[in-house]
Amino acid sequence: MSDFQFTSVPFAPAASIPAEYTCDGEDVSPPLSWRPPPKATESLALVVDDPDAPGTGAFTHWILFNLPPSVTSLPRAYGAGDPRVDTESLTPREGMNDFGDVGYGGPCPPIGETHRYVFTLYALPSPLDLSAGADRAKVMTVLDGHVSTKAEHVGTYQRG
Numbered sequence: 306m307s308d309f310q311f312t313s314v315p316f317a318p319a320a321s322i323p324a325e326y327t328c329d330g331e332d333v334s335p336p337l338s339w340r341p342p343p344k345a346t347e348s349l350a351l352v353v354d355d356p357d358a359p360g361t362g363a364f365t366h367w368i369l370f371n372l373p374p375s376v377t378s379l380p381r382a383y384g385a386g387d388p389r390v391d392t393e394s395l396t397p398r399e400g401m402n403d404f405g406d407v408g409y410g411g412p413c414p415p416i417g418e419t420h421r422y423v424f425t426l427y428a429l430p431s432p433l434d435l436s437a438g439a440d441r442a443k444v445m446t447v448l449d450g451h452v453s454t455k456a457e458h459v460g461t462y463q464r465g
Contacts, residue, residue: 366403428455
C-alpha cells in the first residue's frame with residue numbers, strides 16, 4: 306500500500322458529504338489534506354467524479370491540475386490562484402466540469418438517489434501540458450500511462 310493517501314477530509318470514507326459542499330449548501334470545495342507524494346513527483350492532479358450519474362459513466366465535478374508536489378492540502382473553497390496555497394513553482398489550473406463551468410461544482414444527485422463521489426489525487430512525473438478549462442477527456446488522455454501513484458477518498462450524498 307502506498308503512503309500517498311488522504312489524511313484529512315471533512316467526511317469519513319464512504320460517509321455522507323456535508324451539505325455545505327453540495328448544491329444544497331454553499332457549493333464550495335471541501336478542505337483536503339494528504340501525505341506528501343513520492344520524491345519523483347513533479348506535479349499533482351485532482352479529479353472528482355460521480356460514477357453513479359445516470360447515462361454518463363462518470364460525471365466530473367472538479368478537475369485541478371499542475372499543483373506543486375510541495376502542496377499537501379487545499380483549504381475550504383479553494384480555486385486555482387488562491388493565495389492561501391503557495392504554488393510559486395507551478396501555476397495550478399482548473400478544468401471544465403460537467404456542469405459546463407471551470408472549477409468546483411458540488412454533489413447534486415437527483416432527489417432521493419444516493420451517489421458516490423470519488424476524489425482521486427494523482428502524483429505525476431511532470432506537469433500537464435494543458436490549458437485551464439481542459440475537459441476530463443483531455444486530462445485523462447494526458448494522464449494515461451503517466452501516473453506514478455494515486456490516492457482516493459470516496460464520499461456519498463443524497464438530496465431530500
